[in-house]
Amino acid sequence: TSLPAPDTAAVRAVHRTALEQGAPGALTRIDEGGTSHRVATGEADTAAHTPMDTGRRFRAGSVTKTFTAVVLLQLVAEGRVDLDAPAGRYLPRPLPDDRITVRHLLSHRSGLYDYTNDMFQHTVPGFEAVRTKVFSHQQLIDLSTAHPLNHAPGAAYSYSNTNFVVLGQLIEHVTGTPVATHYRARILEPLQLENTSYVHPRTTITGSHARGYLRPDDTTLPLVDSTEQTVSWAQSAGAVISDAADLNRFFSALLSGGLLPERQLRDMTTMVPVTADGKQSYGLGLRGRQLSCGTTVYGHTGTVQGYYTYAFTTRDGTRSMTSLANTSNNGTVNTTLGRTLEASFCGSGAA
Numbered sequence: 001t002s003l004p005a006p007d008t009a010a011v012r013a014v015h016r017t018a019l020e021q022g023a024p025g026a027l028t029r030i031d032e033g034g035t036s037h038r039v040a041t042g043e044a045d046t047a048a049h050t051p052m053d054t055g056r057r058f059r060a061g062s063v064t065k066t067f068t069a070v071v072l073l074q075l076v077a078e079g080r081v082d083l084d085a086p087a088g089r090y091l092p093r094p095l096p097d098d099r100i101t102v103r104h105l106l107s108h109r110s111g112l113y114d115y116t117n118d119m120f121q122h123t124v125p126g127f128e129a130v131r132t133k134v135f136s137h138q139q140l141i142d143l144s145t146a147h148p149l150n151h152a153p154g155a156a157y158s159y160s161n162t163n164f165v166v167l168g169q170l171i172e173h174v175t176g177t178p179v180a181t182h183y184r185a186r187i188l189e190p191l192q193l194e195n196t197s198y199v200h201p202r203t204t205i206t207g208s209h210a211r212g213y214l215r216p217d218d219t220t221l222p223l224v225d226s227t228e229q230t231v232s233w234a235q236s237a238g239a240v241i242s243d244a245a246d247l248n249r250f251f252s253a254l255l256s257g258g259l260l261p262e263r264q265l266r267d268m269t270t271m272v273p274v275t276a277d278g279k280q281s282y283g284l285g286l287r288g289r290q291l292s293c294g295t296t297v298y299g300h301t302g303t304v305q306g307y308y309t310y311a312f313t314t315r316d317g318t319r320s321m322t323s324l325a326n327t328s329n330n331g332t333v334n335t336t337l338g339r340t341l342e343a344s345f346c347g348s349g350a351a
């Protein structure tokens with residue numbers, strides 16, 4: 001079914017609202033076949049007053065979870081991991097409940113507590129305390145298991161970064177190879193994602209990039225430049241750096257069958273509703289969103305200090321969109337930025 005044409009004027013209007021609400025800048029890139037629509041607004045660097053442009057790299061946050069899920073599901077297809085086996089079978093240390101399966105981790109149904117709830121309870125102090133820190137997977141897992149499970153494994157959906165830190169540890173324990181190597185060999189090189197990298201624990205973003213600005217909890221204070229950090233608190237749950245063109249190509253290739261065998265793609269896109277209205281869902285490391293025009297798009301969102309990301313594509317991968325705003329801890333901006341989905345996939349008058 002053909003989609004309405006993207007409404008780039010509506011995208012620009014969404015950006016302008018996000019800037020009024022506190023974002024220094026925003027970008028959106030829509031790719032369909034060989035055609036791309038690009039909208040950039042505001043500043044990539046507020047000290048140098050550098051204009052935003054859609055070619056700038058940024059921290060993609062939890063969009064990383066889909067990269068990790070692809071690596072894991074490729075290992076499943078290779079017969080090296082069983083989705084419904086206890087995850088503990090593939091880990092150096094047991095989890096607190098051996099009923100937690102690999103599939104529970106991928107679908108945020110394990111019940112494992114999210115340690116970032118404590119880590120970032122106070123936004124700027126929490127960030128400053130970890131921005132140059134390097135954690136092992138086990139240290140992060142131990143922060144989580146100091147708390148009881150949110151619920152019995154499989155009993156509910158409860159989003160937790162811990163799940164994808166455990167999956168990173170699992171990938172490295174089963175293969176003896178760092179996740180960075182798997183991202184590069186299994187995804188970045190085959191798809192030629194030249195502007196995507198996993199450089200943990202380096203703190204810098206190489207090449208042309210947007211600086212990120214974290215809003216303090218006391219909103220009368222100035223934004224904090226949060227561009228440089230290790231993102232070691234997230235790693236395989238959030239440390240990928242990318243740009244809009246690469247994320248569009250990644251999700252388009254994924255949903256059109258370019259990265260996983262049919263069986264694993266079917267598992268990944270078996271979505272479970274996670275909101276009461278049923279419009280938001282989660283599969284295996286993949287978010288689904290049903291838009292006002294009836295189209296469901298698949299991808300992931302990201303929130304890392306200074307960067308909000310939406311990266312989604314159609315079920316057949318023919319149209320993809322990535323949007324970024326270079327601020328965070330500003331839920332109003334995050335919700336506003338999400339309206340680029342309607343403008344990009346449902347066309348005029350939708351956003």
Ligand SMILES: CC1(C)S[C@@H]2[C@H](NC(=O)CCCC[C@H](NC(=O)C[NH3+])C(=O)[O-])C(=O)N2[C@H]1C(=O)[O-]
Pocket residue numbers: 060061062063116120121122123124126159161214238301302303304305306307328329330
């Ligand atoms: C589920 C989410 C939203 S949270 C999860 C992950 N990001 C984090 O866990 C970072 C949380 C703290 C970020 C910080 N906020 C605070 O410190 C608040 N006190 C800020 O806004 O920069 C990611 O990315 N995911 C998003 C996702 O998947 O969309």
